[in-house]
Amino acid sequence: MSRPRIVIVGAGFAGFRAARTLERAARGRADITLLNPTDYFLYLPLLPQVASGVLEARRVTVSLPGTLRGVRHVLGEAGRIDLDARTVHYTGPEDDTGTLSYDRLVLAAGSVNKLLPIPGVAEHAHGFRGLPEALYLRDHITRQVELAASADNAAERVARCTFAVVGAGYTGTEVAAHGQLFTDSLTRSQPSLKDLRPRWLLLDVASRVLPELDERLSRTADRVLRERGVEVRTETSVKEATPDGVLLTDGEFVDTRTLVWCVGVRPDPLVDSLGLPLERGRLLVGPTLQVPGRPEVFACGDAAAVPDLENPGQYTPMTAQHAWRQGQVAGRNVAASLGGGEPRPYRHRNLGFVVDLGGAQAAADPLGIPLSGVPAGLVTRGYHLAAMPGNRVRVAADWLLDAVLPRQSVQLGLVRSWSVPLDTASPELARVPGGRRAASSGPGAAHTGDTGNSSAPLVAPSTGTPKNPRPDTPSEGGQ
Numbered sequence: 001m002s003r004p005r006i007v008i009v010g011a012g013f014a015g016f017r018a019a020r021t022l023e024r025a026a027r028g029r030a031d032i033t034l035l036n037p038t039d040y041f042l043y044l045p046l047l048p049q050v051a052s053g054v055l056e057a058r059r060v061t062v063s064l065p066g067t068l069r070g071v072r073h074v075l076g077e078a079g080r081i082d083l084d085a086r087t088v089h090y091t092g093p094e095d096d097t098g099t100l101s102y103d104r105l106v107l108a109a110g111s112v113n114k115l116l117p118i119p120g121v122a123e124h125a126h127g128f129r130g131l132p133e134a135l136y137l138r139d140h141i142t143r144q145v146e147l148a149a150s151a152d153n154a155a156e157r158v159a160r161c162t163f164a165v166v167g168a169g170y171t172g173t174e175v176a177a178h179g180q181l182f183t184d185s186l187t188r189s190q191p192s193l194k195d196l197r198p199r200w201l202l203l204d205v206a207s208r209v210l211p212e213l214d215e216r217l218s219r220t221a222d223r224v225l226r227e228r229g230v231e232v233r234t235e236t237s238v239k240e241a242t243p244d245g246v247l248l249t250d251g252e253f254v255d256t257r258t259l260v261w262c263v264g265v266r267p268d269p270l271v272d273s274l275g276l277p278l279e280r281g282r283l284l285v286g287p288t289l290q291v292p293g294r295p296e297v298f299a300c301g302d303a304a305a306v307p308d309l310e311n312p313g314q315y316t317p318m319t320a321q322h323a324w325r326q327g328q329v330a331g332r333n334v335a336a337s338l339g340g341g342e343p344r345p346y347r348h349r350n351l352g353f354v355v356d357l358g359g360a361q362a363a364a365d366p367l368g369i370p371l372s373g374v375p376a377g378l379v380t381r382g383y384h385l386a387a388m389p390g391n392r393v394r395v396a397a398d399w400l401l402d403a404v405l406p407r408q409s410v411q412l413g414l415v416r417s418w419s420v421p422l423d424t425a426s427p428e429l430a431r432v433p434g435g436r437r438a439a440s441s442g443p444g445a446a447h448t449g450d451t452g453n454s455s456a457p458l459v460a461p462s463t464g465t466p467k468n469p470r471p472d473t474p475s476e477g478g479q
Contacts, residue, residue: 003029003030003031004029004030004031004103004104004338005030005031005033005100005101005102005103005104006022006026006030006031006032006033006102006103006104006105006106006334007033007035007088007100007101007102007104007105007106008022008032008033008034008035008105008106008108009035009036009078009081009088009105009106009107009108009109009270010035010036010107010108010109010110010268010301010303011034011036011038011040011041011064011108012041012042012044012108012110012301012302012323013044013301013320013323013324013327014108014110014300014301014302014304014323014324014326014327014330015034015036015106015108015110015301015327016041016062016064016068016327016389017323017324017325017326017327017328017331018106018108018300018327018328018330018331018334019032019034019068019071019331020067020068020331020389021327021328021330021331021332021335022071022331022334022335023068023069023070023071025331025332025335025340026070026335026340028070030338031072032070032071032072033071033072033073033074033100033102034064034068034071034072034073034074035074035076035078035088035090035100036064036073036074036075036076037075037076037077037093037426037428037429038075038428038429039063039064039065039073039075040061040062040063040064041061041062041064041067041389042060042061042130042131042428043060043061043062043384043387043388043389043391044060044129044320045170045320045356045384045387046059046060046384046395047060047128047131047134047171048128048134048171048174048175048177048178048179048356049178049356050131050134050135050138051128051134051135051137051138051141051175051178051179051182052138052141052178052179052181052182052358052407053138053182053185053402053407053408053409054178054398054399054402054407055395055398055399056398057131057134057135058391058394059391059394059395059398060131060391060395061131061391062388062389062390062391063390066390067389067390074090074098074100075092075093076090076091076092076093076098077090077091077426077429078090078109078270079091080273081105081270081273081274083274083276083294083297086101086102086103086105086296087099087100087101087102088100088102088105102296103296103338104296104297104298104334104337104338105296105297105298106298106299106300106330106331106334107270107271107283107297107298107299107300107303107304108299108300108301108303108323108327108330109267109268109270109271109301109302109303110268110301110302110303110323111129111265111266111267111268111302111303111318112129112265112266112267112268112269112424112425112426112427113127113128113129113261113265113266113422113423113424113427114263114264114265114266115266115422115423116263118237118238118239118240118241119239119240119241120240120241120242121238121241121259121261121422122421122422122423123241124241124242124243124259125166125241125259125260125261125422126140126259126260126261126417126420126422127260127261127262127420127422127424127427128171128175128260128261128262129265129427129428130420130427130428130429131428132415132419132420132427132428132429132430133415133420133427135412135414135415136415136416136417136419136420137175137260138411139411139412139413139414139415140258140417141163141179141182141183141186141258142186142409142410142411143411144160144161144163144257144258145160145161145183145186145187145190145193145198145409146190146409146411147160148160148161148190148193148196149190149192149193150192155255157193157196158196158199158255159244159245159255159256159257160257161183161187161193161196161198161199162198162199162200162201162254162255162256162257162258163176163179163183163198163199163200163201163256163258163260164200164201164203164238164246164254164256164258164259164260165179165200165201165202165203165260165262166203166204166237166238166259166260166261166262166263167203167204167261167262167263167264168202168203168204168206168208168209168210168211168232168234169204169210169211169212169262169264170210170319170355171262172202172204172260172262172263173202173209173210173221173225173355173357174355174356174357174358175260175262176200176201176202176225176230177221177224177225177228177230177356177357177358177361178356178357178358179200180198180200180225180228180229180230180358181228181358181359182407183198183200184197184198185406185407185409186198186407186409189406189409197229199229199231200229200230200231201230201231201233201254202225202230202231202232202233203233203236203237203238203248204233204234204235204236204237205235205236205237206234206235207234207235208222208234209221209222209225209232209234210355210363212317213353213355214353214365214370216365216370217353217355217363217364217365217370220363220370220372220376221355221357221363224357224361224363224372225357233248233250236248236249236250237249238259241259244257245257246259261422265302265318266281267281267282267283267302267303267318268302268303268425269425270303271283271299271303276291276294277292278305279305279315280305282302282303282304282305282315282318283299283303283304283305284304284305285298285299285300285304285305285306285307286307287306287307287309287345287346287347288329288333288343288344288345288346289304289306289326289329289330289333289346290333290337290343295337296337298330298333298334299330300323300326300327300329300330300346301318301322301323301326301327302318302323304326306322306326306346307346309345309346309347310347310348310349316346316348321348321353322348324387325346325348326346329344329345329346332344351366351367352364352365352366352367352368352369353365354366354376354379354380354383354384355380356377356380356381356384359377360373360374360377361373361376361377362376362377362379362380362381363376364376364379364380364383366379366383381399415430418431419431419432
């Protein structure tokens with residue numbers, strides 16, 4: 001008798017945890033396949049530290065083959081799922097195609113940048129969902145400071161040292177907090193900028209930063225940001241973006257070459273292609289994470305609308321904390337559906353949140369106890385070290401080095417502006433010259449070939465497309 005075939009789509013928080021749980025539960029009694037565009041799991045909460053030069057990029061990645069030894073890993077993007085035939089069709093990194101058959105399917109495709117119909121944003125802003133975007137932002141910020149230092153015009157120096165972040169949730173708040181420290185460090189090494197303080201703006205239509213968290217955490221983050229010099233603009237957003245700056249909804253035009261888009265996320269377009277009931281773009285599932293009418297299909301993480309049993313009538317929010325725990329429950333319930341016990345519903349009690357504000361500063365409320373300053377910083381870093389499934393020693397070593405050594409103000413130029421467009425369903429993959437990836441390509445999108453540059457560089461001609469791009473140039477970055 002053949003062993004049951006389990007296919008997991010996506011290796012984010014939910015997919016990685018589901019694969020690891022199933023690997024331990026199956027003990028060789030099932031064939032487990034993990035389909036993912038990259039060969040690593042990305043620990044997203046530390047991505048702002050990559051963009052600000054605290055951590056090297058590989059520190060926040062965990063090898064899938066090296067960690068999930070009992071799981072078959074297939075490099076590729078899911079393009080179509082035939083629920084009746086129980087097959088997943090995918091496209092590999094070299095345009096090769098393949099098909100995976102399954103007896104059980106776990107959909108953990110995750111999310112992509114959330115777009116709003118604001119003129120110029122898709123062309124002039126960059127998101128912050130994948131490693132390529134973080135690497136690009138690190139280079140971009142460094143380049144702006146270096147170009148400002150060599151500029152003869154005072155207005156240009158100010159514009160290049162002005163940085164706008166839209167969205168004051170987890171990601172936007174941490175990007176602005178770390179970014180201010182990073183640019184302060186960069187300008188100190190430039191004698192011509194000694195009298196110029198970099199300007200950071202954090203914009204959000206909400207009435208406070210971190211609107212999804214307790215007000216005490218919000219007040220702590222707001223105070224730290226303002227004391228550091230970040231201009232927090234609540235109930236304000238972008239009305240229009242141009243190559244030279246952004247027009248705000250309050251009527252002010254800000255001269256800047258940097259617009260970081262952190263307004264939130266939307267479910268991966270793959271789930272929309274299934275023709276199943278959705279809740280605001282997320283696939284509806286039951287408490288056991290099974291899709292109604294399709295008991296062989298499970299969904300978890302950002303792509304799934306999971307009933308919140310602690311708050312009847314609501315669905316769990318799209319956070320890493322929920323995705324990580326849902327992945328474990330999905331893995332156990334898949335094993336149970338194959339005769340390995342009884343399925344259990346997903347139920348989660350909030351144990352607190354942490355927000356890293358850079359340096360020794362953080363906001364945290366472990367077990368409901370509000371903390372700020374150094375204690376919160378210690379709790380936050382301790383939490384991340386405990387939560388990471390690998391690389392703990394390397395991350396801790398980078399933190400130690402950052403505390404005693406100046407940051408390296410070097411731009412590598414590995415990821416260009418045009419290779420990380422905001423309007424993409426594949427933030428984990430950088431676009432390659434002459435490649436097939438269009439701005440709308442990725443899981444759930446048709447692979448129709450490259451449609452050109454959908455995201456113009458905000459700055460510097462050096463970010464343009466090479467005159468003679470090689471079609472075999474490898475992509476940078478990943479999941």
